[in-house]
Amino acid sequence: xxxxxxxxxxxxxxxxxxxxxxxxxxxxxxxxxxxxxxxxxxxxxxxxxxxxxxxxxxxxxxxxxxxxxxxxxxxxxxxxxxxxxxxxxxxxxxxxxxxxxxxxxxxxxxxxxxxxxxxxxxxxxxxxxx
Amino acid sequence: xxxxxxxxxxxxxxxxxxxxxxxxxxxxxxxxxxxxxxxxxxxxxxxxxxxxxxxxxxxxxxxxxxxxxxxxxxxxxxxxxxxxxxxxxxxxxxxxxxxxxxxxxxxxxxxxxxxxxxxxxxxxxxxxxxxxxxxxxxxxxxxxxxxxxxxxxxxxxxxxxxxxxxxxxxxxxxxxxxxxxxxxxxxxxxxxxxxxxxxxxxxxxxxxxxxxxxxxxxxxxxxxxxxxxxxxxxxxxxxxxxxxxxxxxxxxxxxxxxxxxxxxxxxxxxxxxxxxxxxxxxxxxxxxxxxxxxxxxxxxxxxxxxxxxxxxxxxxxxxxxxxxxxxxxxxxxxxxxxxxxxxxxxxxxxxxxxxxxxxxxxxxxxxxxxxxxxxxxx
Numbered sequence: 001x002x003x004x005x006x007x008x009x010x011x012x013x014x015x016x017x018x019x020x021x022x023x024x025x026x027x028x029x030x031x032x033x034x035x036x037x038x039x040x041x042x043x044x045x046x047x048x049x050x051x052x053x054x055x056x057x058x059x060x061x062x063x064x065x066x067x068x069x070x071x072x073x074x075x076x077x078x079x080x081x082x083x084x085x086x087x088x089x090x091x092x093x094x095x096x097x098x099x100x101x102x103x104x105x106x107x108x109x110x111x112x113x114x115x116x117x118x119x120x121x122x123x124x125x126x127x128x129x130x
Numbered sequence: 131x132x133x134x135x136x137x138x139x140x141x142x143x144x145x146x147x148x149x150x151x152x153x154x155x156x157x158x159x160x161x162x163x164x165x166x167x168x169x170x171x172x173x174x175x176x177x178x179x180x181x182x183x184x185x186x187x188x189x190x191x192x193x194x195x196x197x198x199x200x201x202x203x204x205x206x207x208x209x210x211x212x213x214x215x216x217x218x219x220x221x222x223x224x225x226x227x228x229x230x231x232x233x234x235x236x237x238x239x240x241x242x243x244x245x246x247x248x249x250x251x252x253x254x255x256x257x258x259x260x261x262x263x264x265x266x267x268x269x270x271x272x273x274x275x276x277x278x279x280x281x282x283x284x285x286x287x288x289x290x291x292x293x294x295x296x297x298x299x300x301x302x303x304x305x306x307x308x309x310x311x312x313x314x315x316x317x318x319x320x321x322x323x324x325x326x327x328x329x330x331x332x333x334x335x336x337x338x339x340x341x342x343x344x345x346x347x348x349x350x351x352x353x354x355x356x357x358x359x360x361x362x363x364x365x366x367x368x369x370x371x372x373x374x375x376x377x378x379x380x381x382x383x384x385x386x387x388x389x390x391x392x393x394x395x396x397x398x399x400x401x402x403x404x405x406x407x408x409x410x411x412x413x414x415x416x417x418x419x420x421x422x423x424x425x426x427x428x429x430x431x432x433x434x435x436x437x438x439x440x441x442x443x444x445x446x447x448x449x450x451x452x453x454x455x456x457x458x459x460x461x462x463x464x465x466x467x468x469x470x471x472x473x474x475x476x477x478x479x480x481x482x483x484x485x486x487x488x489x490x491x492x493x494x495x496x497x498x499x500x501x502x503x504x505x506x507x508x
Contacts, residue, residue, distance in 0.1 A: 015300040019307045026312055057292050061285060087295040113295075114302040117310040 005128050006030040008049035010040040010067065011085070012058040016113070020053065020085075023117045024124075037063040041070065049080060051127055054107065056086040065105060072106040081127040082106075087113040148263050149173045151192040153183035153209070154225060155201040159248075163196060166252045167259065180204025187213055187220070193266045194221045194259065196246070199233055210240045219269045221262040291342040295335065302331045333468045340472035343403070344455070347479045358393045358507045359401060361433055365424050368405040372413060381416045381439075383409075386425035394433055395507040396484045404480040405437070407473040408500050412439035414467045415498070431506055438499035444492040452490065453478045 007029045011017050017033045024031050032047050034040040036059055044052070052071075056064030064084060071077045084107040109123055150172045152163045160176040167174040175190055177183035180203050187195065195213070199206035206224050213220055222242040226234050234245040243265055246258050305328040308316050316324060369383050376383050394401075405424075412422035420440040427434050442463045444452060451457045456471040458464070481488045485505050492498040 013296060013300055016303055019300070019303040022307045022312045023310070057288075061288065087292060087299045113299040114306055117306055117312060 004028065004030070005050040006032070006047060007051045007053065007124070008040075008043055008047065009033040009053045010035075010043075010058075010064075011053070011055040012036060013055070016055075020120070023120060027121060029124075037067055040067055044071070044077065044080070051124060052080055052082050053124075054082050054084045056084060068105060068107055081108045081130070083108065083123055083127055084110045085113055085115060086110075147173075148194065148266075149175070149190055149192045150194045150196065150259065151175050151177065151183065151186055151190065152196045153177045153180065153186075153201075153206075154196075154198040155179055156198070159198070159225070162252075163255065166255055170256065170259075172259070180206075180209045183209060184212055187216055191217065192220060194223065194262045196223050196225055196259075198225045198227065199237060200227055207237065207240060210237065210242060214241065219266065219273065221266045221269075223258055223262050287342065287345055291338060294338045298331055298335050298338070302328060302335065305331070329468070333470070337470040337472070340470040340476060343476055344472055344479075347476065347483065356395055356397055359396045359398045360391075360393050361401070361426065361435065361504070362387045362391045364398055364401050365405060365426070365435065368402055368409055369424065371402075371406060372409050375410060376413050376422070379413050379416060380418045381413045382419075382421045383413075384421055384423040386423065388426055388428070391426055392428065392433060392506045394484065394504045396504070400480045401484070404477040404502075405435070407477040408437045408502075411469075411473055412437055412441065412498070414469065415439065415464065416441035420497075428506075429503075433504045433506055435502045435504070436499055437502070438497060440497040443494035443496055443498055444490075445494050449490065449492060453488075 007024055009017050009020055009024075009031065011020075011033070012035050014035065017035075021031050021033070032043055032049065034043040043049075054064050054067060056062070058064065060066075064086065068082055068084070071080060071082065084105070108127055111120065111123060150167055152160055152167070152174065153176070154160050154163070155178055157178070160178065164174050164176055175186055175192070177186045179201055183195075183197065184204070186192075197206040197209055204212075210222055210224075213222070218241075222237075224234065224237040224242045224245045225248060226237075226245055227248045234247070237245060243262055244258050246254065305324055307313055308324055309321065309328070365385065365387060369385055373383065409422055409424065416422065416439050422437065422439045425436045425438075427436075442461075444459060448459050452459070453474050455475045458469060458471045478488050481502055481504070487503045489501045489503075490498065491501075
């Protein structure tokens, strides 16, 4: 199933989306993208992705947090794995690590931008296998 | 924190929402205060002794407390002390039965806002209460503004660094994609140039990171929580982290840590950052086949960690400037080394924030030794 998986990229930087798309295309995933909080929530409900690549700071400082919170507190959507990708390792006094900050930020995995293509693909495979 | 006054609704709301607690062992006193205050529209509660009063303070979180100084069991003074931990902004008015100036002054010294000598008239009670609540409103408002200002400054640093990093990250991601062959084959001169460009972007990203760390130290944010830290494990973790860099530069890493090393009071992550900067400095300015040695010893009330390398050394005229921001030694030998010029200043600031100090000794052609002095934990 994993090679046919549907992946949603949520990021406000269209260049970043383009480069990630190039990596995902090599693996025959079906790729969708959304560029802000509102369109992300719509897209998620519409296409029911198998995995979400989630940026954190978009129009607002905490859009990624909000999306993540909504998904992980929705009985149906919470099973979709979230791989957070951000250019910022930590907000002042607030580390973006699912291991130390699971309480606030329940992403299934976290990776810092820029990401090595092989590292990204590995993490995606792992999350898709569950 | 309770908000007794959403300013737009003014005084009316303040009267309506304010909660007052009256603590007095005399029933008549409690009743008359209750009558006056609840008739004026305050939510009023009473307690008959210090212990139940303290419990009520925890439960109902009053804005103002009227408390008798002299009660059986816990008196007003003791209650004042104990309330400070619950909410230091609760306004206290002490009721003094034996209207001596001394006891009132003593209570004011312990943070009471005002006093009311017995016997008092309903109007006196109203005036003191109104003033006390006014005070409560101002205190809460200023606390809220302070918090907001702090938050804005934190967000600003986060935002600026994000805005600076985002375009660089996108460029770097394109390079990664191209070098990974995800956008067609890249080879020969093109590949070489993309690799060089990618390195330069990396250096710029590091500069932004360092700058961010620097401004966090300035706002006192980077250092984090202090706790007892085992210096030996900080150093081992640092060395582990830098192994790949050392191997890349063909520099050996050596450690000479004393087993009985005492702990320091500090923040492990920040200390790791300081030592990472120092050791990577030792690796970067080394020669092929060179060594970086980290050793520790105790000296009186201090722990001394030494980071010494067998590298190119620093000349006497450059030595005074190496902890300056953005200062970098520029010679034939350092041309190949990339750095932000912030590594050493950051290390110095972190060490100084730990009440420690850092010294450097160097001889060109032989190497450099940094000695870091940190006070032992008590």
